[in-house]
Amino acid sequence: MTLPFFPLELCEAVIDHCHDIRPSLSACSLVSRSWLPRSRSHLFASGITLTANNIRTFCSLMDSQYCTMAPFIRSSVIFLIRVSSFLQLESLLKTVEQAFISNRLRISSITLVCIPHQLLHTSQLVALASTLTSLSLIGTLWYDEKESFSLKARRILDFVISFPSLETLEIGYETPGRIVPYTPLVSVSDCPRLSLPRLKRLQLGDIPYNAFLPWFLVPGAVDFPNLRFLSFFMGHTTLNVEPHLIQELLDRICAPTVETLSFWYLWESLPDLDLGAFKELRSLELYACSGDKSYYTKLPELISTVPTLGRVPLTVSVSEDSAFEPPAIDGVQWNP
Template sequence: MSTVTTLTELPRLPWELMDAIIDHLQSDLPTLGQCGMVSSAWLKRSRHHIFSTVQLWPWRIRDFLQLSASKKCTFSSSIQRVELDDSRVKPGVPCIQFMDALSLSPLSCLSQVEAIQIRSVDWTALTPTEQAKLRHRFAQFKMLKLLEFDDVTFHDLREVVNIMNSFPLLKHLSANVCFMKYTEHAVASASRLRIPRTIETLELGTDDGIPVVLTSLLAQSADPHVTRLNLRSLKAQHLPYLSTLVRRIGSHVRHLLLGMERTSFMNVDEGDYIRALKLSRLNQLRTLQIEGLKFAQKPSILEATLPDLISRLESPFLRCISTTFDLDALEDLKNFDWKNLQRVLKELYFFGLKNVEVHVRVLAGASTADATCERVESWIRNALKELDQNDALNITASLVS
């Protein structure tokens, strides 16, 4: 006698395990689509990953917004992040630029969005009236917490601050921007502006953005509200701003990323460099990341002073130090002062440091033929073996073109 097994009799996995499986597939869109056809429960979890980030490039934005605004649309509530980029065009395909898209499209279906990234947009092409209308449209994103500008042009910082003030819950600002005004004029204007006190994270990485936004931040007389600073493409000319930053709000910073533009520091005096950073003032620091370093035949000031720089840290809350190096040849690893670096890191480990991360970008080329990722990791692990023996060392090496 044959036995027929019904769907309700099939063994069921715990919901927590099913969620974990679907979460593991978050970057595999075809498989997530198949998961969504299994059941309504799987559909909801799969949609969370499929539609959590939508990229509204100019050639697809009209159809997407019309679909998401439809009463029959069932995925709009899953959208958490929107990315717009005017440079993502397709030859021969009708496109809608960023400004027109926000002006003509209903945004109520996206009111729950928490993050927006805007790239390759010229804000100066708008009249003051058009800018005001655009801010009004932006205000419909009532839940927005993260705003990113990448390669966006403004007249000065005033419009950036006006846009930020449209979002009462905004916590993170990424301002990789440039200004039409000369830097000196943009800085002078920024000194009279106030960044909203809801902002906790600032990410800057342009010649204009770093001095101008930091000037506005440091001009505020109330207690500092920014606790996480990500500063990339730092040049020697930014050292005075960095020095003032550390002196004024260093005791409030919890997480600091310094991405150095190595070539600009070639002629900087070591003493001036160390004094400008003055990491001893970061007495509440939890994590420190330093990028832009390089293993080279002749170390620059950035590599030569790294042990001394880190030794100035006095925060009892420090938990992680992360460094990122470029590497041309395996032989260049021998030119770095591993002994002093290990000594400094061991002292910090004794006082509470939990994790030391060393990330190496092995630059592809004839000179790196012997510098396989495995050999690089093994070499560094041996150079810092006392930290490795205490399970405090995490090394990753990756090949980049």
């Protein structure tokens, strides 16, 4: 006797009702093949964190003929810290890449932590370009007499342009204890063209801005037509960024479309910036994580540069400080 099929919506409602009862979810996953995806989505996270300690185990599981988790993996953090040698690190990364590619994982989000920039230009992760929408690159750039910080930045951007479907991009390469002075680019003939038509969120961590931003500012090198959110973090020293580079980036690339602008500072005061070119700015976030609150005196002047006439109110958020009393400014709402 053939039993009637329940509507998929009803089946998923039953599974969702058991979302925090693991034995019931396990039972649901065995009802039929159509019940498996929804049940697994509650039983297991869609993201995996891979380290030097568990990469081999993960790859062994993926190679098993009984493995069922591959279709459900959507995001990954590859965290390779305290690896004994560069060759071992390279081997681990290649092992992960092969597992991703051979199992045809449809990864939409990847975070690479402590992956040397030298490995990016040979990385096979570019095979995920058709599905990847979120990329985070977090690590350290060390001084090297053979390669300038500007060329290191160029290598990283060359890797980024391999993923044209990105909607979120984070770059967070620090240079501990190293001041990177601004040096104009000698040649821009082979400048990477950073065309990311779907990019909505750009987060720039405590990077050597003096090395990265000149590549962004080459005429015609950057195309972010849908950029809505921009975040800067300048934590260790403002000597790694020339204010005029930030101003040019804001005016030429961000002002036409950005709706939310965020600045994070440590130990240093806010530089003088003019936000008059912004057309769609709705939210301004200003955070200084230090005991020095002198930068508050600059806030009214900075905010007054934002055109507010005939627009929705500008929402301004600042660091928590009970001693700060937001001034009344036309067209501005302070976020408590």
